Amino acid sequence: MSATKARPSHAAQPLGSASILKKASISALVALVLFSLMIGVRTEAGPQGGLIYWTRFGELAAMVAAVFGGSIVIELLRQWWGPVDKDRVVPKPVQAAFAFVGRWLAPALLVFTFLVPVIFYDQRYILDLAILVLTYVMLGWGLNVVVGLAGLLDLGYVAFYAVGAYSYALLATNFGLSFWVCLPLAGILAAFWGILLGFPVLRLRGDYLAIVTLAFGEIIRLVIINWQSLTGGPNGVSGIPRPTLFGIPLTAGDDGLAARLGIEFSPTHRVVFLFYVILALALLTNWVTIRLRRLPIGRAWEALREDEVACRALGINTTTTKLTAFATGAMFGGFAGAFFATRQGFISPESFTFQESALVLAIVVLGGMGSQLGVALAALTMIGGFELFRGFDQYRMLVFGVAMVLLMIWRPRGLIGHRSPTVFLERNQAISSDLVKEGHG
Amino acid sequence: MSASPAAPPLLAIRRLRAAYGKIEALKGVDVEINAGEIVALIGANGAGKSTLMMTIFGKPRARAGRIEFDGEDITGVPTHEIARLRIAQSPEGRRIFPRMSVAENLQMGADATDCNEAERAAGLERVFTLFPRLKERIAQRGGTLSGGEQQMLAIGRALMSRPRLLMLDEPSLGLAPLIARQIFDAIRTLNRRDGLTVLIVEQNANHALKLAHRGYVMVNGLITLAGTGAELLQRPEIRAAYLEGGRHG
Numbered sequence: 001m002s003a004t005k006a007r008p009s010h011a012a013q014p015l016g017s018a019s020i021l022k023k024a025s026i027s028a029l030v031a032l033v034l035f036s037l038m039i040g041v042r043t044e045a046g047p048q049g050g051l052i053y054w055t056r057f058g059e060l061a062a063m064v065a066a067v068f069g070g071s072i073v074i075e076l077l078r079q080w081w082g083p084v085d086k087d088r089v090v091p092k093p094v095q096a097a098f099a100f101v102g103r104w105l106a107p108a109l110l111v112f113t114f115l116v117p118v119i120f121y122d123q124r125y126i127l128d129l130a131i132l133v134l135t136y137v138m139l140g141w142g143l144n145v146v147v148g149l150a151g152l153l154d155l156g157y158v159a160f161y162a163v164g165a166y167s168y169a170l171l172a173t174n175f176g177l178s179f180w181v182c183l184p185l186a187g188i189l190a191a192f193w194g195i196l197l198g199f200p201v202l203r204l205r206g207d208y209l210a211i212v213t214l215a216f217g218e219i220i221r222l223v224i225i226n227w228q229s230l231t232g233g234p235n236g237v238s239g240i241p242r243p244t245l246f247g248i249p250l251t252a253g254d255d256g257l258a259a260r261l262g263i264e265f266s267p268t269h270r271v272v273f274l275f276y277v278i279l280a281l282a283l284l285t286n287w288v289t290i291r292l293r294r295l296p297i298g299r300a301w302e303a304l305r306e307d308e309v310a311c312r313a314l315g316i317n318t319t320t321t322k323l324t325a326f327a328t329g330a331m332f333g334g335f336a337g338a339f340f341a342t343r344q345g346f347i348s349p350e351s352f353t354f355q356e357s358a359l360v361l362a363i364v365v366l367g368g369m370g371s372q373l374g375v376a377l378a379a380l381t382m383i384g385g386f387e388l389f390r391g392f393d394q395y396r397m398l399v400f401g402v403a404m405v406l407l408m409i410w411r412p413r414g415l416i417g418h419r420s421p422t423v424f425l426e427r428n429q430a431i432s433s434d435l436v437k438e439g440h441g
Numbered sequence: 442m443s444a445s446p447a448a449p450p451l452l453a454i455r456r457l458r459a460a461y462g463k464i465e466a467l468k469g470v471d472v473e474i475n476a477g478e479i480v481a482l483i484g485a486n487g488a489g490k491s492t493l494m495m496t497i498f499g500k501p502r503a504r505a506g507r508i509e510f511d512g513e514d515i516t517g518v519p520t521h522e523i524a525r526l527r528i529a530q531s532p533e534g535r536r537i538f539p540r541m542s543v544a545e546n547l548q549m550g551a552d553a554t555d556c557n558e559a560e561r562a563a564g565l566e567r568v569f570t571l572f573p574r575l576k577e578r579i580a581q582r583g584g585t586l587s588g589g590e591q592q593m594l595a596i597g598r599a600l601m602s603r604p605r606l607l608m609l610d611e612p613s614l615g616l617a618p619l620i621a622r623q624i625f626d627a628i629r630t631l632n633r634r635d636g637l638t639v640l641i642v643e644q645n646a647n648h649a650l651k652l653a654h655r656g657y658v659m660v661n662g663l664i665t666l667a668g669t670g671a672e673l674l675q676r677p678e679i680r681a682a683y684l685e686g687g688r689h690g
Binding site for chain 2: 302309312314315317
């Protein structure tokens with residue numbers, strides 16, 4: 001990975017093992033001074049009211065050792081994640097292992113995801129959690145088009161989720177349309193609302209755009225709450241039909257899938273089916289996004305994120321570029337919403353609060369704006385992590401706050417901040433590989 | 442290569458006015474650019490040079506007057522359609538896409554005009570012959586290039602749309618003299634070899650006027666002087682204002 005060409009532009013010198021040790025020692029010294037009174041000496045009011053104290057040198061030593069070891073680990077991690085053309089203390093084989101993991105992580109995750117219902121067939125809780133995670137992966141990938149690629153900060157993404165959910169719920173309960181008919185309709189309706197949001201915000205950027213999209217999300221939610229005759233208001237919509245497998249319901253009845261296949265009915269069948277539906281939807285989102293990135297429109301989105309003035313100078317129609325980004329992102333949000341409605345069987349405005357928007361945005365930012373794998377990993381950590389820390393109850397927000405702050409310090413561009421280019425030269429114009437590597441950061 | 446003297450100008454600007462809100466930046470500007478020539482527009486900061494270039498591109502919109510390109514009125518044409526007429530622009534401050542690779546930056550230029558694969562390859566070849574450095578850096582992110590390389594990339598990106606008129610806003614801004622000369626040499630090559638028509642906006646009057654066939658001097662939103670590059674270089678007021686230390690004064 002180390003660059004073969006000397007480049008003068010980097011001011012930061014690589015840290016050798018000596019200086020890392022020095023840094024760690026200083027940290028340990030500071031910790032010793034700080035903790036010697038805080039931990040090393042324990043005071044308490046004695047039985048006669050006088051102050052008694054005792055020492056806890058063991059704990060103090062453990063703490064200082066932890067700081068010493070921790071700062072070495074952090075420094076090594078920093079080097080690993082730092083600029084490419086540095087000499088690293090981490091030995092080559094470890095680096096190679098990391099690179100290997102990096103290359104095979106996405107395919108391995110995909111295979112594992114396909115096998116989740118097989119491995120965890122008996123564990124309903126894990127299946128439900130996996131469906132939840134996949135829903136957020138899909139939402140993250142959808143929002144990634146708007147925020148990650150086009151660079152339009154959207155704080156009201158949940159509005160499109162809500163539009164999709166209510167589209168399906170109302171169409172299905174009022175007109176008896178099936179999930180597979182409603183799914184594209186929900187996407188189209190959400191895309192329509194995306195364009196509707198897009199028009200007034202065309203001239204806005206950054207903070208101003210964020211405020212308007214935030215308001216948009218709230219407006220949709222308030223309309224849903226107050227338009228009682230259509231949406232049922234705060235009571236929501238219940239009795240939303242479950243999806244069928246090409247018209248075959250997954251029920252215990254005689255015409256159900258289990259009866260037709262001649263196997264014993266189990267409620268898990270539907271959960272597994274739902275799992276593969278959301279997996280397919282999420283993969284569709286991913287595939288479309290990857291394809292679009294290679295087309296002029298996708299490149300225009302990314303260019304728009306980089307520099308709007310330059311885009312205009314190149315003759316890019318910024319209006320249609322922004323609107324298509326909003327519409328595409330909203331459409332995927334709508335798909336996810338329709339799935340959410342059919343999975344829950346019941347929806348109410350409570351499911352579409354600002355907190356959802358914030359969560360999806362956090363997934364995109366943590367994952368690394370524009371990185372598909374990063375978003376998937378972030379969704380897994382955020383949603384899975386939430387469940388993992390359920391035992392900690394009121395501390396879990398604290399844990400996540402700290403984790404996010406730390407991540408943003410070490411990886412300001414998210415878990416996977418590197419974006420892979422989409423334009424390559426023809427083979428006859430290929431150039432040596434060390435030059436290709438040089439640009440990665 | 443260059444058009445006959447009788448031919449109408451490629452770009453004709455008549456009594457053009459433009460403003461930012463109440464501040465009038467162009468107060469009736471007349472400029473003509475003939476096919477195959479390099480025209481320099483010089484003037485101090487805030488004279489309206491960049492505004493003129495931006496107004497040709499439709500942003501800000503012209504308040505009054507007329508812009509004709511190849512005999513066609515383009516005064517009210519939206520910005521993104523002007524690029525389709527194959528007027529290309531390398532904006533002030535280079536404005537390359539920093540996180541996109543050099544190849545992607547160049548492709549962005551080609552995307553504006555729907556060119557086919559052969560035209561794209563030919564365009565790349567032309568850019569790489571002109572700036573071999575870009576070929577070396579092809580997979581690097583734009584933001585990691587040096588200032589001069591970024592300027593090369595900005596010009597290369599504009600060239601990818603196979604322009605009939607290339608407009609360059611301050612290509613020598615912030616560049617070392619040696620690099621600036623390379624850029625000017627490249628512009629001269631483009632003009633001599635391909636017959637490309639170039640409008641160059643510059644504060645570096647000496648370089649620009651030596652390069653250009655003709656030049657215009659702009660002061661406070663008006664053209665105050667016009668003539669061939671050599672003529673303008675001889676004018677005492679030009680020498681006083683823009684050449685002999687006037688650049689920083």
